[in-house]
Amino acid sequence: MANKPSLFNIICSCCLIFFIFLASTPLITLAIPATQLIPLASTSQTVEEKVLTGNKVDLPVNSSDTPEYDIFTYSQRRERNLPTLLPTPLPYYGTKVIYLTFDDGPSPENTPTVLAILKENNIKATFFVLGTEIEKYPDLLKRIYDEGHGIGNHSYNHIYRELYQSATTYVEQLHHTDDIIKSILNVRPFISRAPGGSAGSFTKAYWEILKSQGYIEVGWNISSGDASNAKADQLLNNIIFQTEKNKFLWSHAILLMHDGKGHAESAKALPQIIKFYKEQGFDFRIITSKTPPAW
Numbered sequence: 001m002a003n004k005p006s007l008f009n010i011i012c013s014c015c016l017i018f019f020i021f022l023a024s025t026p027l028i029t030l031a032i033p034a035t036q037l038i039p040l041a042s043t044s045q046t047v048e049e050k051v052l053t054g055n056k057v058d059l060p061v062n063s064s065d066t067p068e069y070d071i072f073t074y075s076q077r078r079e080r081n082l083p084t085l086l087p088t089p090l091p092y093y094g095t096k097v098i099y100l101t102f103d104d105g106p107s108p109e110n111t112p113t114v115l116a117i118l119k120e121n122n123i124k125a126t127f128f129v130l131g132t133e134i135e136k137y138p139d140l141l142k143r144i145y146d147e148g149h150g151i152g153n154h155s156y157n158h159i160y161r162e163l164y165q166s167a168t169t170y171v172e173q174l175h176h177t178d179d180i181i182k183s184i185l186n187v188r189p190f191i192s193r194a195p196g197g198s199a200g201s202f203t204k205a206y207w208e209i210l211k212s213q214g215y216i217e218v219g220w221n222i223s224s225g226d227a228s229n230a231k232a233d234q235l236l237n238n239i240i241f242q243t244e245k246n247k248f249l250w251s252h253a254i255l256l257m258h259d260g261k262g263h264a265e266s267a268k269a270l271p272q273i274i275k276f277y278k279e280q281g282f283d284f285r286i287i288t289s290k291t292p293p294a295w
C-alpha cells in the first residue's frame with residue numbers, strides 16, 4: 001500500500017525541481033549559438049574580436065565591405081615586435097553574396113576594361129595580383145586601389161616549381177610581393193591566393209606558416225573556366241551552371257576569373273556575368289577577413 005505523500009514530501013519535491021532548473025540555467029545559456037550573443041549596436045565588430053585583438057593584429061572595424069590593409073609588412077611587424085596573428089572575426093554569410101575575383105594581373109590588355117565595367121555597374125571586386133606584373137604596371141595597381149577594390153597577394157612569379165619548393169619559398173614570394181605593393185600603395189593586404197589553388201600544393205606546413213604570419217588564404221567555389229581557351233559565351237554558361245547547381249554556396253559565392261594577359265574573353269563576358277548575378281538579386285562584396293572559407 002502506497003503511503004499518502006505528506007506536505008513535507010511535496011515541499012521537498014518542489015524545492016528539488018526548482019534547484020534542478022537553477023542548476024541547468026548556465027547550460028541553457030551556453031547552448032545558445034555565439035552569433036546570438038555578440039552583436040554590438042553600431043558596428044559589426046564582435047565581443048570575440050575585441051577580446052582577440054588584445055595580442056593580435058588590430059584589424060580596422062569593418063562594418064560593411066571595405067578592403068582591409070596593413071600599414072606594416074610582416075617583417076616590419078617582426079622588427080617592431082608587433083603582433084602578427086590575425087583576429088578571427090565571425091564569417092559573414094549572406095543570403096545571396098557574390099565575390100568577383102580576378103587573378104594574375106594587372107595587365108594593360110584587360111585590367112582597364114574590367115575596371116571600367118565594374119565602375120559602370122557600381123560594384124567592387126577583388127584582384128589577386130602578381131609581383132612581376134605590379135612591378136611593370138604600378139599605375140594599374142594604384143588605379144585598382146583608388147577605385148576602392150580589394151587587393152590580394154597572388155605570389156611574385158606564379159612559377160610553381162619555384163613557388164612550391166617549400167612553405168618557406170612560398171611565403172618568401174608573398175613577402176616580396178608585399179614589399180612591392182607597399183612601395184606603391186604604402187599599405188599591403190592580408191589576403192593571399194595560392195596560384196593554382198592550395199589543394200595539391202599546400203601541406204600542413206604551408207597553412208601553419210600562413211597563419212603564424214597573418215595571411216588569409218582565399219580559395220574559390222565557382223570557376224569561370226577562363227584558364228582555358230573558352231569563349232565569352234562558354235564562360236558565362238560555366239558560371240551560370242555552377243551557380244545554379246550549388247545554391248548552398250549562395251551565402252558566399254566566390255568566383256574565379258582572370259584579368260592577366262591573354263584573358264580578353266573574361267573581360268568580354270563580364271557585363272553578362274554581372275547582369276546574371278544582379279538579376280538573381282546578389283550582393284557584390286569585397287574579400288575581407290570576414291569572408292567565409294570557399295568550401
Ligand SMILES: [Zn+2]
Nearest residue numbers: 103104195196
Ligand atoms: Zn593565378
